[in-house]
Amino acid sequence: RHNNQHRPSSSSTAQGRRGSAVRDVYLGGAVNSQWREQLAIPALKKSGLTYYNPAVCSSRRLIPIEASAMDNSRVLLFALLADSRCMADMCEAAYLIGLGCNVVLCLQKLPPDARIAGEALSTQAIKDYNRGRCYLSDYANREGVPVFDELSEALQCVIDKSKSNK
Numbered sequence: 001r002h003n004n005q006h007r008p009s010s011s012s013t014a015q016g017r018r019g020s021a022v023r024d025v026y027l028g029g030a031v032n033s034q035w036r037e038q039l040a041i042p043a044l045k046k047s048g049l050t051y052y053n054p055a056v057c058s059s060r061r062l063i064p065i066e067a068s069a070m071d072n073s074r075v076l077l078f079a080l081l082a083d084s085r086c087m088a089d090m091c092e093a094a095y096l097i098g099l100g101c102n103v104v105l106c107l108q109k110l111p112p113d114a115r116i117a118g119e120a121l122s123t124q125a126i127k128d129y130n131r132g133r134c135y136l137s138d139y140a141n142r143e144g145v146p147v148f149d150e151l152s153e154a155l156q157c158v159i160d161k162s163k164s165n166k
Helices: 035-046 060-071 087-099 123-142 151-165
Strands: 023-029 073-080 103-107
Touching: 023 035, 023 060, 023 087, 023 151, 035 073, 035 151, 060 073, 073 087, 073 151, 087 103, 087 123, 103 123, 103 151
Parallel strands: 023 073, 073 103
Antiparallel strands: none
């Protein structure tokens, strides 16, 4: 199993692998919406949990910092929402599931009339993105990873897992 599943209890200032602070939750997934700021962060704060928000700044030079943050988070939440393509996030989530990480998924299919960043997606593109989500969901289910349609349910699962891992 990957390192993030077997962490001893520690505060947000404890140091984990690669010198990064140990946190309860890594907030991975869609970056084109406000789900972190509006839902996830308030819920985690209310529960007294620490988190890493990779959406604060996106730069290729931060990739090692994000990798370290994932290594040092007890639970990895990936929110693949209906308003984002999330291709890289799907690949990343599948990779981390394969490593045996403690992952929770929120998977939402794209609607038939999906528009992302103002672009109307073709019917074929929507089918392809949704097929990728189905494959990831099937894989996650086989590996015992919780998969939810609703972000609120995924967040509650993350909170419960984080509190039981402390």
